[in-house]
Amino acid sequence: MTPFYSKKDLFFQLFEHLGVEDLNRYPFFRDHNQETFELVLDAAEQIANKSLRPLLTEMDRQEPILENGQIKIHPGMKAIVQQFGQDGWINATFPYEEGGQQLPWTIHLAAGYILQAANYSASVFPFLTTGAANLIRTFGSNELIQRFTPSMYNGAWQGTMALTEPDAGSSLSDLTTTAYPTSDSGVYRIKGQKIYISCGDHDACENIIHLMLARIEGAPAGTKGISLFVVPKIIPETGEANEVFTEGLYHKMGYKGAPIAHLMIGSEKGAIGYLVGEENHGLKYMFQMMNEARIGVGMNAVAIAQAAFQSSLAYAKERPQGRKLSEKDLSKPQIPIIQHADVKRMLLFQKSISEGSLALLLFSSKLMDESVHESDLVTKKQKHALLELLTPIAKSYPSEMGILSTSAAVQVLGGAGYTQDFPVEQYYREARIHPIHEGTTGIHGLDLLGRKIFLNDGLGWEVLYQYIEEDLAKYEGPEDIRAAFDEAWKEGQNAAATILQKAQEGPEKFLADATLFLELCGIICVGWMWIRQAHIAYINLKKENANTAFFSGKIETARYFMEYESPKISAISKRIHSASYPTLDMRDYWF
């Protein structure tokens, strides 16, 4: 079987690039070390190989169906979901006293990367449950925790995040699902509808536990009147059906194995829902989990890009076609296409995107662990500020570039890539969701430029500057790579200064190119990750018995990134420095 990810690269990122084993300096992770981390990752690879990857194609071809108000998914998923529970994946990052393993998020997400690369659809089930359970355990009462989390942890029950409504997608402040108080304290009757609910209904679990946003009757308008509820499909103690009806099943372009439901909530008496935490704090709670969720989406995107890269790499090494441009003798055998410069360009592109993005995502994940467990308050604040700044970037860059990266994988295979005989076309379809999931790219542009840049008096950008400059100061790799990055970084800083000045001209002009600024920051941050990798590779190459092929590949890929991707900053900067605004001046009726 073609490999679907590079273990060598993942281990390089975790242990050589980021030194995640040093997380055990924090008491919470004291029992962990590189060995325990490797055990977790090996376990993930085993499930991925044995259970997930074999169902990749089948789950795409045999879509879930909706029958008598019940979504039925691929029968193989039941065993997988149970295994995730039994093996302790769902609550792995939680404390020992909750049955968890006190595993760093970094390692949990790295394990997730392996699962996602093997079979994205199958991988989403446990991650949604983890996210939902985390909301209950963090903000819910002891009673809610006792009632709901154990069966979520063991995989018997599915968790979901029920946010979107027909009239409230990106604009969550407009949601209208309403919760009516009952005589029982903390118990509400909820009416409304939710759309696009991932794993919102299926038959591989005994119950579905929705973490649902709704507005308590009479609550203030906008985001300040939104509360969070636990709304189970089945009331646990009585086994009675709650009023959560599966109205529809979406048919999607990709990741068809994961069912996405349209739910009608409480069309008669109202569905029973249990308030989580305080009234009107729902969106705040949800957003406190957003860093994890968004880093998670970035990870999904890069996992698929990596799987597509591996698939096209294997093909390029085996497929003979054509000869060197200088070879005119047609009696010579054809050469593998990997030897053509343009094919190598498409492979280097994919490698630079997926390994560079993985580095950024793991770097951000580590910040997540550090900013939670750091005891030095100044460091903690700095790390958290940097994490907040990096989150929209680490979500969006891999998501947007994942489209191009999987597209390059299809192109390497040519006509074969367009057929279902190879998995690259599936990866291409699956990758398209990530610029939409958990906030569109446009929303993240606004988040970065309209909010994150200004948080804590701009501390995030200040820390970013400091980190990058430190890495440049200690960098030892090839000078051309450093110089190219330095030029791009300076150009990027200039563009940032220009766009920040536009804040004085009102929000419309200031934010008109927020998406472009987000892209620019993505190139800078991933470029920075390549500087760090080239540095480590260079040092390693000087050691005896070094894996020269691996480290030379790292350096050449860093060079590729600087030669082909960094120059895009010039194009974006040129636009940002302009004072002309066609996207504001264009009238609706001119289209």
Added chain:
Amino acid sequence: MTPFYSKKDLFFQLFEHLGVEDLNRYPFFRDHNQETFELVLDAAEQIANKSLRPLLTEMDRQEPILENGQIKIHPGMKAIVQQFGQDGWINATFPYEEGGQQLPWTIHLAAGYILQAANYSASVFPFLTTGAANLIRTFGSNELIQRFTPSMYNGAWQGTMALTEPDAGSSLSDLTTTAYPTSDSGVYRIKGQKIYISCGDHDACENIIHLMLARIEGAPAGTKGISLFVVPKIIPETGEANEVFTEGLYHKMGYKGAPIAHLMIGSEKGAIGYLVGEENHGLKYMFQMMNEARIGVGMNAVAIAQAAFQSSLAYAKERPQGRKLSEKDLSKPQIPIIQHADVKRMLLFQKSISEGSLALLLFSSKLMDESVHESDLVTKKQKHALLELLTPIAKSYPSEMGILSTSAAVQVLGGAGYTQDFPVEQYYREARIHPIHEGTTGIHGLDLLGRKIFLNDGLGWEVLYQYIEEDLAKYEGPEDIRAAFDEAWKEGQNAAATILQKAQEGPEKFLADATLFLELCGIICVGWMWIRQAHIAYINLKKENANTAFFSGKIETARYFMEYESPKISAISKRIHSASYPTLDMRDYWF
């Protein structure tokens, strides 16, 4: 029903931008004028509306099947294929004496654009037959013409182009299908296999006529030993099955309604094939039809991008979500998303790509007509040289940008765009084929930089330069648009000069970035088309009773292109000016 193309824009391009009615200065087109052209386009729109568009979704969901060696397609296709024949679409461009209408290719392709935008899968059937019939009538004997073309023209028989083999895709010189002479002059027995044959078998026609490349036994190696044959599925006079077996049906990511076959040729005695023209001239014949075919693929790509644009535009006008960034009052109703700058950016992007590409394709189509019918030999040579140069560009830019343009359409719809509830996800899947069809983008990069640039001592580029400078000299639109294009154009010329100098360093270095050079030329040529359109729009705006909305939209879209797309030339130039070659230096085993 949502419109799937802009008639207003198509008519603008044909009659205001390109003045195609003046083609009747050539005797061959003497009976035509704007009125006859409009009748043809209206007829295309009627078929598109009545027959093609209604089957768009169904043909995607009900894929062709292979049953007992016979491919069965959507039952609705039979009537459509017959109608194309009966209404004279298949031989419309051919002379009156062949039953044709002496229609310019420009109008034929423009009509095709309408059909393709309505339903790409359904549109390919007649175009393939036209291409195959054109080879027979141009290079075949009278006997072959009499035997085969009438039933192809009337839609009873399907034509195909059978080039690709398992070991000969991009490298056609390596094809091994072999033709053995028989005692009948011009009749051969052929053995081999062909893959990816579009419409290579189906049940909507009575016979399938393959225009097949094969090597006559003992012919020289490489491209100089390839001959062209007519290989029918059924021998017309006897009704006997020829030895053409449908071995497989490809399942594809998109344009599922058009069957793509794997054919085994002559596994017993050999399939009967009739030589077209002279021995060993097959590839030359095929390539003489390549301009039409490649312009045709570009047109397919832009038609799909246009349909996706229209779909997302209609959605953006209707879908309320969020408020202006400056509006903090949540009691105000939500606004249609078209009013958000970032949504307008995605719509302007699509409009600039699809209308700019359509302009380039129709400009190239007109060159096709002119270079055939022009009597002044100097002009003829110039026009042909420019057409040769523009062909890889007009094929590849719309194909590559079609991916991004349909992706932007998906993004405008957000989650809805990823579901099968809207056609944009289908357009996204269908658009992915065009960078592969009729030569991959990489192959066209090599064609442009390695061949076309040097043809006729560089006449093509010289004519391009002259045309662009003339248009800039007479340009009357807004100065910022002119200045931005001029800067990009100069930067592009500089990059071209640099890359041409690299020819001295051997083919590997010279051609390493051929694909980037192709992209650069695409931006220049489409930018040039926007200069031309802005000029005409500006002049029209000064007229009384002008359609100000339409022409203002043209100017603002031209500005968008200069502000957001042209700057990409800076990024590509930066790369081209570099002397570092990671795509050459990277070793296979470093990946």
